[in-house]
Amino acid sequence: MNRTSAPGWHAASVQGPRGVNVDAVAVSPGRAVFALADGVGDSPGAAHAARIAVAAATRSPYPDGPEAALLAAQEAVRADASAGDCVLVVAVAGEHGYGVAWVGDVRAYAWDGTCLRQVTRDHTVAQYFRDHGQAPSPRMEHLVTTSVRTADAAEFGSAEVPGPAGLLLTSDGVHKTLGLSAMAELLRRPANSADALTAAALAEGGSDNATALFVECPPVAADVATVPFHVAA
Structure with missing residues (x-):
């Protein structure tokens, strides 16, 4: 398990029954930019892409917003020929909450101290079929329709989380194993919730890497340099 914590937020990542942990998270020092990535596939190149993505995202000046x-x-x-591909969610703290941008099936949730509300929408073949009134097969849940390498800017997902609010970012190894109510119950407990979420995902038989980043405090924008702190294998 790889883990880090700081006042107001904590993150955890566990490999699960995979050859490589291809998940990564990064947070800028002033807690203005948060990023979580999940590599596409099970290879060192996918893990490298995830680490590059979160590092670059959290170096971006936060006033430019999550799409930037x-x-x-x-x-x-x-720009890195040795990198594979990944999916990514970025949240940027502003004066009135968070701006969120994403590609793929990583997720962001708003937390009010009691309930979780999903603010992202999966870019997957399964979600496409649901949107068109058709039942997807289980395999379609893991087929993403956008990724960091392939998406045009017009395909980026975008959402707002009005403040004050907590924030939860997860890889699919967490949210596709645990239901919304189970995740909310774990966040209500007085413990490192990121640890609790990833451990529960594996205990429930999760077959993927499981990564969570939980921000407990209301967002406070800060004029700070954004040097990333990443968690990855």
Whole structure:
């Protein structure tokens, strides 16, 4: 398990029954930019892409917003021939909450101290079929329709989390194993919730890497340099 914590937020990542942990998280020192990535596939190249993406996203100046951070991640991944591909969610703290941008099936949730509310929408074949009134097969849940390498800026997902609010970012190894109510119950407990979420995902038989980043405090924008702190294998 790889883990880090600081006042107001904590993150945890566990490998699970995979050859490589291809998840990564990064947070800028002033807690203005948060990023979580999940590599596409099970390879060192996918893990490298995830680390590059979160590092570049959290170096992006936070006033530029989450879409600019995602574009910075995309530029960094595309510039590295040794990197594979990944999906990514970025949240940027502002004066009145968070701005969120994403590609793929990583997620962001708003937390009010009692309930979780999903603010992202999966970019997957399964979600496409649901949107068109058709039942997807289980395999479609894992087929993403956008990624850091491939998405056009017009395909980026975008959402707002009005403050004050907590924030939860997760890889699919967490949210596709645990239900919304189970995740909310774990967040209500007085413990390192990121640890609790990832441990519970594995205990429930999760077959993927499981990564969570939980921000407990209301967002406070800060004029700080954004040097990333990443958690990855």
